Amino acid sequence: MTAELTLTNVLTRKKESFEPVVPGQVSLYVCGPTVQDYMHIGHAKTYIAFDVIVRYLRYRGLRVRYVQNITDVGHLLDSGEDRILKGAARDRVQPMQVVETYMREYFADMDALGVGRPDISPRASGHIPEQIEMIKTLIASGHAYEVNGSVYFDVSAFPEYGKLSGRRVEEAEAGAREAVREEKRNPEDFALWKNAPPEHILKWPSPWGWGYPGWHIECSAMATKYLGETFDIHGGGRENMFPHNECEIAQAEAATGKPFARYWLLTGSLTLDGVKMSKSLGNVVRIKDAVAKNRPEAIRYFMLSAHYAGPIDYSDAALEASTRGWERIAGAYSAARQWLDRDKTVDGGPQTTEAGAEVAQAVTDLRARFIEAMGDDFNAPVALTVVQDLARLSNTLINANEPPARADVAACVALFDELAGGVLGILPKTAETGSGSAEREAGLINLLIEMRKDARARKDFAASDRIRDQLKALGVVLEDGKAGTTWKFGD
RNA sequence: GGCGCCGUCGCCAAGUGGUAAGGCAAGGGUCUGCAAAACCCUUAUACGUGGGUUCGAAUCUCACCGGCGCCUCCA
Structure with a gap:
């Protein structure tokens, strides 16, 4: 395959041709979930998007190493303190039990949605030494300073801070508690390591005393550990661009002196009936509930019907419309497969027809259109229209007055499997060999x-x-x- | 207030300088014992509003209006 592969790089704000660090290989890091509650459909949008991106890259023959972290410590212990620690105390469970529970829920949800597992799912709590090492490096190079057992990143020592989000340092506003704020040299400095109050259950020894890592350092440490100091693609949800992704860049580049991720791909947000999901509004839709009401393949179809970088609005009506659209594809696929099965036992149609060459050409064209669409910044909505066109071709074939050639129907089924199944993951599971x-x-x-x-x-x-x-x-x-x-x- | 994204048929959504993909919904038709499905045809001279650049703009530019995200944990 020689079709172009371009993607919109948030870092440069341009659509660029993709050139991996190592030809033929792709190193990808995607910010994973904080496992402190059930996953919601916003998570589904992001992880389905990267699932399809990874599937496509592999389809193109690239070797992908996909790393996605599990945040089970860090900021979870800060703002999530009441939830995790109070809940843990009340239920007399260890915080790690809570984390374990929701991590399993997360994987179960992703499995249900047909989202392939990352190659590596590193947990922040399992990489405390790596994070401490990076912090030590940052202190040694003058990018960080210690105060009262906590360590902060000195934003003024990293002039490029803000290059991803377009924010300037002066615009930043400290959101930390007053006590913490006073420890910082500048309000925009952020924590790398936090001194643990006595009531904290999760804490580790460090050169600065007992404590726990800051909100962002895990991604810098784990991404560079498994993908190298400079790697290809960093993905995540757009709402994490600032401060999380910005801080990741600052930490990693200050520590290594080398560029961090070369391409940044950020997914647009999902709203529910036009408004953001939030616990206070009580309008959070969990993945498990969405899957109970809708076909997982239809949910994927819905998520892929809008470009990954743009927003999408979830509603029952929208899911209903997507389900109908998906059913046309699933129906065409199923009908073609059953035609082939029947053809084996009943009187077989002609092996070739005059239309055969035409169908073969159509199949070739559809594949080329699909590859081109996905190669153009992973344009899944257009890729879906190609599959819709394949459904039309296949339906027309098996409903024609002239019986189609077996090879032609088989070619349609094979293309369904290749594109809709292998890359998009939207073919009905029940139709697979059971x-x-x-x-x-x-x-x-x-x-x-x-x-x-x-x-x-x-x-x-x-x-x-x-x-x-x-x-x-x-x-x-x-x-x-x-x-x-x-x-x-x-x- | 600052940073950023977006406004295309009734709904969703591609298209980012060359004269509007696709899906859903709707109407008509074909097929069918009936039904369903499928297939065919029809449905935006038009791309938030007003200027500008250009031979030519939904696509570039300016202003305005409207929606959303982030700036605090968040995919």
């Missing part, structure tokens, strides 16, 4: 379809409608097409 019971189920349904076919042949429509209605009550929908009856799960 367990023994799934095959038995399919066999039973096909038996009923045969019996209904016989009933229709002798004009016994009461019997044929009974089969169709009863199956529908069981969640199996029959659809009569030109080439025979297909079935799908539905309501």
Whole structure:
């Protein structure tokens, strides 16, 4: 594949051609979740976006190392203090038990959404020595200073601070408590290490006494540890651009003297019915609840229907519309697969047709359009339209008056698997080769379809409608097409 | 207040200098025992508003209006 690969680099505010540090390989770091509560659909947007980006890069033949951290310490212990520590005290559980619980929930949610696991999921609590080392380096180079057992980054010692978010130092405002604020030389300085009050449960020994790491140092330390001092892509949600991502850059570049991530990809935010989700408004939709009400593939379709860098508004109506759009693709895929299965046992169609060359060319064109769309800053919305066009091609083929060639239908199915399945991950899971019971189920349904076919042949429509209605009550929908009856799960 | 993103058909959404993709919804048609699905046709002379640049702008520029995100933990 030689199609171009460009992406919008937030750091330069330009669309650039992607050139990895090591040709053929991609090092990617994405800011992961703070595991202190159930994951919500905003997380789903970001991680589905990077899941598809990683799938596409691999599809293009690149070797990807995908690192995504788990924040289980740090700022969690600061603002999350009441939640974690009070809750932990009340329930008499260790903070790490809380963290463990939600980390498992996070992975379960991602699995349900078909989001592939990162290659490395480093936890902040497991990299305290690395963080301490980096802090020591920063102190030695004059970029940080210690006060009362805490260490702060001296923003004035890093002139480039603000280059990602476009903010200038003078604009920064300290958000820390007054006591902490007074310790700092400048209000915009931020904590690398915090002295632990006696009531803190999670704390570690350090050269500056017992304490815990600051909010941002984990990402700098873990990204450079697993990807190198300079790596290719850093991703995350746009709302973390400042201060989190900005501080990551400052820490890492001040410590190593080298550029940190070369390309920054930030995802747009998700709103719910037009407003931001927040716990105080009580309008947070958890992933597990969304998955209970919608097909995971349809949720992916919805998230991919808008460009990753832009915003998206979640609502029941929007999900409904996306589900309909997804069903067209899933239906076309399912129908084509069933056509192939039937064709094996019944009278096979012609192996080639005059239209064959045309179909082959169409398939080639669709693949090229897909690769080009995704290669242009991962334009998934356009990629989806290519899959929609494939659905039209496939549907037209198997519903035509002239029976299609088996090879043509097979080519459509293969392209569905390759693009919609492999890269976008939106093909119905139930259509994949299933367990023994799934095959038995399919066999039973096909038996009923045969019996209904016989009933229709002798004009016994009461019997044929009974089969169709009863199956529908069981969640199996029959659809009569030109080439025979297909079935799908539905309501 | 500062930084940044955005405003394209009823809804969602691509397009970022060359004359408006796609999906959903709606209307008409074909197919069907009926139904569903599918397929075909129709639906923005128009891209928040007003100027400017250009042979030419939804695309560049200025102003204004409106929405959103961040500036405090947040994907």
